[in-house]
Amino acid sequence: MAGAASALFLLDIKGRVLVWRDYRGDVSAVQAERFFTKFIEKEGDQSQDPVVYDNGVSYMFIQHNNVYLMTASRQNCNAASHLLFLHRVVNVFKHYFEELEEESLRDNFVVVYELLDEMMDFGYPQYTEAKILSEFIKTDAYRMEVTQRPPMAVTNAVSWRSEGIRYKKNEVFLDVVESVNILVNSNGQIIRSDVVGALKMWTYLSGMPECKLGLNDRVLLEAQGRTTKGKAIDLDDIKFHQCVRLARFENDRTISFIPPDGSFDLMTYRLSTQVKPLIWVEAQVERHSKSRIEIMVKARSQFKERSTATNVEIELPVPSDATNPNVRTSMGSAAYAPENDALVWKIKSFPGGKVRYLKIIEKSGYQALPWVRYITMAGEYELRLV
């Protein structure tokens, strides 16, 4: 069930190996490259099957910008864990190089090797948190302070936080980032809508603080015997960061944790409540002749006047053989982008779950300032028009 990866490859868009790390020596780079280039050629631009079995080797890959990340394995393994691992690799690289692309890999290939060495051992994923890794693997700028000990994080019972952190000013920032997913069918009915939210935390706290987070969770409020007049929400689909004591949450639904230092996603949740789409789009299609088509699109905002939406993007799918577009807009600007065919939408400010309190308890008893703000954005936002 838990087979290990034989090797990890970073390939360019044509499937050539940029960097590879061999873990078990039973899959060669040549073999993998040959397979992958053929695979890409065959599949063309179509979306590919992320798990492919070829000649005794299973390849799993994801694409990020102009780089493919791929693991190869000769054993039966946990596909989900390998794919997730690749995503973590992307995150770690992003943390180190700001952006993961062919160029940045070239620029930092030594660090890439070091990271790959530390993130996977003999094909088993190890530390994949950028926070912890950056204590191991310093980039040039930090090179002066080469660690002489393994970081506390790896030896601690609390693996995500080192001891002895000091800040003059103790602060916590909490961002509630919610993304709205809406699917509207061609009749204009909202057939699916939900909100996926993430509590992003930035902690600058000294020592080993013990934090507790209270949310307007209906189950908890009812358990405490409080009235829940529509303000509470049903938290049922949740995922917590590793630092949250899951067993405790299971027992009494309090979210208690020792936060890692710096930024992290404390939890993500999903609310399947009916959400009114903030921007409504209508379209009329007129066929002028066999080769000419006119589409008129109207967008209407449905939120309060005092809040404004920024960075709204509407993508209108057109047939792939469309040419020579003639665009007129009354507001903003529009351009023909032949490579896209999806509808992306960005909206700001939308009321969602509320943080009731955030308590921080540390032995030394310092004052810490919690800051909370709310951001809403659109996730998968799809309106079928025609």
Added chain:
Amino acid sequence: MFPQFGATAESLSKASSLVFRIGTDAHLYDDPDDVNIAPSLESRYDSEICEALKRLLAFIAQGFDVSRFFPQVVKNVASQSLEVKKLVYLYLLHYADKRPNEALLSINCFQKDLSDPNPLVRAWALRAMAGIRLHVIAPIVLMAVSKCARDPSVYVRKCAANAIPKLYDLHQEENASTLEEIVNILLSDQSPGVVGAAAAAFICVCPNKLSLLGRNFRRLCETLPDVEEWGQIVLIGILLRYVVARHGLPRESILFSSHSTRGSCSEEDGVDHAASEKDSGNVGGMAYESELTTLLSRCYIEGPDEYLSRSGLTSMDASGLDPANFTSSKNNEDVRILLQSTSPLLWSHNSAVVLAAAGVHWIMTPREDVNRIVKPLLFLLRSSSASKYVVLCNVQVFAKAMPSLFAPHFEDFFISSSDSHQIKSLKLEILSTIATDSSISLIFQEFKDYIKDPDRKFVAATIAAIGLCAQRLPMTANTCLEGLLALTRQESLTSDLCLMDGEACVLAQAIMSIKAIIKQDPASHEKVIIQLARSLDSIKVPAARAMIIWIVGEYNSVGQIIPRILSTVLKYLAWCFTTEALETKHQILSTVVKVVLFAQGEETGTFKTILTYVLELAKYDPNYDIRDRARVLKKLLSCYISSQVLEKGTTCHSHDTYSQNLLVEHIFGGKTKLTSSTPINDRFYLPGSLSQIVLHAAPGYEPLPKPCTLLYDDLGQHTDIVQGIKGSDKGTTNNDSFGMNDPDTLSGSLDEESASSYGSQYSITSSDKSEDSGSASEVDDNNDSLIQLSDACSSHNKPSGIAEEDDSMPFSDELRGLMSKRALESWLNEPSGLSQVSSSIQKVPSNARISLRDIADRVKPKIYTLLDPAISSGLRVDYLFSSEVSTISQLLLCVEIFFENHSTEPLENISLTDEESNQSPESANQASEKHESSSMPSDVPTVIPMEEITSLQPGQMEKKVLQVRFHHHLLPLKLVIWCCGKKHPVKLRPDIGYFVKPLPMEIEAFTCEESKLRGMFEYTRGCTFVDHIEELNHEKDHSALTKDRFLVVCQSLALKMLSNANLFLVSVDMPVAVNLDDASGLCLRFSCEILSNSVPCLITLNVKGKCSEQLNVSVKVNCEETIFGLNLLNRVVAFLS
């Protein structure tokens, strides 16, 4: 981002420095060759070495071979800089298996690093060392791992756990038992981080040794939430396997409840489902579901390939599982704990963990609780598209087995335009399995949108899904049909204009779905068939046409109207036959035949005419297949066709025609069979596994263990062992405990090699028995000259020596001296009376030292065959390793070579040379070998040339001494024997026992040296020794005078040692014990020094057991050169046992 930026000033500065450093290594990658690498590797400055190493890494990344720098790079392993070390490790691991000899040079550095005070250095050293894939060093890595498994640092212990799979991979089964023990120790580690890595090691080394978990099970469950995420995934799998093996599958779980308690589940299901169950059609669905879950559970336990192949022979046996193999998830404590500890993990951040936890609940949890996995799984659909695909693959299985689980959440499987093709088709399949009567209308609404999608492949898949929905929910069949018919009309219209591939496939799929729906209840869909027949005119896609024609033929006698339109349809078909595509022609032929067969009434004649006409056309068809078919049909149907021509003449061959009729009806009439339940042969693999996604067993896939195969006895037994180990840990040193527990611990690759290479050896001692015994009887006569007993402890005037000798047995000097003296006296004078004396000194063992003289005369080194006379026209070449030491170089070994002529003719011009010296252009690797050897520190030739033997007469034997330098103490040397102008390639196998020379020393010096070489430099292995038994038996037969048994044992041991290795016998200590037969405590010490570098090497044999029986000998080697020491140890053990 924040208005409060002041607080984050520090992090900002870090960020800016991050930006600044980007691109620093780019020039190295793009142009790694612009500086001379070799000199900078030798540089005194770490920064320059770093630079050079980075350039090398750039070469590696771009696929160039830079292994030529290996020696220089390896030197830097000793660097103090962690950064250099790390880069060297990266390089080393990449090339170690290509350059084994140089890689070995680094081992001593690793050894040093392993005892570094900095845990980071220890861990890295261990990791790098374990990563070197060389068989030779496996024993050392094993030592290091077992040592590091008890390291105080968590990080090091974790690295030790990670090293185990590497070692196992390298060594395979040889050391499995030792590794298992280490895994067991690590599994009981207190730190969750170590446990996770240990779990991975467990699954690699001994996935079926679930008894190891017995003691730890509860603790492992408790630590599960704290284990790091990747470890959690592995650990969940192991715990699940354990519970299944230990307790079996829970009776209440989804996998069983559906067939055992089918009645009760209707209450548990959702309202809509319960309502629909009253419908007759859905009972069939339920039966199908239960059959499926049975299959699922069988697949999980046996693996689908095994199960399906078996079930192909026997019928599906629903209740095939032994009821005793079930457990209860409510009452069983272990099951409950497992479920309890995995349920918080459903909230994990890591989608693979969620999936693994969901898998456990799917299999183990009671049916009514299984709901809790639904929402976490659906949440995973919000992650990346690749993970989404994997999750959907698993959800699909869950949904198939229990549609009611996901039925309320059908909206989550609605497709969005950004989904990839695979995801779309998976979602469609799931939607069609979970659709209920209440949700179907919404789903259809959704499907209508999909049909407008420009991706025609997707549209075709949607139409297939509609067909499936209609089959599952017969209530909706009519709606579906209407929609599909409307679609076909529309499609056929558009397909007139432009016939794209996609459209054709959509249309064909639509007809296929219609066909499937009609099949369920042909009678009620009569009108649909007619409509289809009418549309034949407009539909141009061959596949669709063929299918419609099939439908007409198949249901030609259904209802009232169809028979009436048949003649028109057939006429039309006959008319257009020639213009049709191949597949359509086939269908026209069979349809016409079917109609003729079932035709009744006045139209029969018309049909027969049409048949004859069509067959005539087919006979001249360009396609051979059609022509053949026409011919066969014509023969078969001769009676039908002919009956039209000669109305009543058929009676004469009625007999023939009857059987023909039967045959024809059998071929074309077998339609009415309602294929109600298609055999399910889906393959199911455990949730989360790769195999489930690629749908075949990937290498290494293991189904769940057989339920209840793990018994209490296994557990108990193992617990004892564990405790035993724990106990021994405290008492003795680590090395000892491993050596004692498992005699095979240190069997390196040498064992294999010795098995093959020493197979042909024969020793003089064994072949010349008579001579040997003669000398033994000679020895008997002057017994006291051979053995000289001296009381080791009686020397009262040298108390310091005593303290050095035996610090393991702290007795007061006087007492020991006294006792041993008395014991010795009695032993010397009257051996039989010893028992009386010893009764007073019971339980206090004492030692006496004996010295064996003259033994050197009896040492007979083993002779190996170099060249067999059978191969080489009569020349026999044997060799033995001489104890002489070369005068030319310390790297050379002296080998005595015996040339003997077994043929009848004299042999001429015999010489023995190095393989490389005859310059043959054929092999390029010789040159590289030469290059390699020249890079070695000294330029000593491989073979000092031997003078040629000009002539060897028949029966004559000639002895020559050859000085040879082996490249490695395990690898054979390739030589060439020239004889009469012919070339015979031979292999000279090294014997590590002769890579040393005797190092004379006193016992005091020995113990002093030994005390310096403890810890990493000490290795122990056990073996058994039986040679002396033969000798003793021999004695008994021949001489009345019984020689002392002890002496025989000592002699045979010493002889064996000295005959197989070039050693110096330092001392022989023997116990003076109660029992004369008890040889325990006998201790032989040997010393030697390694030829090449004069490093001393000490060997100690400790004997246990009875003289007359097989003895257990524990061999201990103390040597600074770890690899050499270990291999020597292996060799000693090999020749002793």
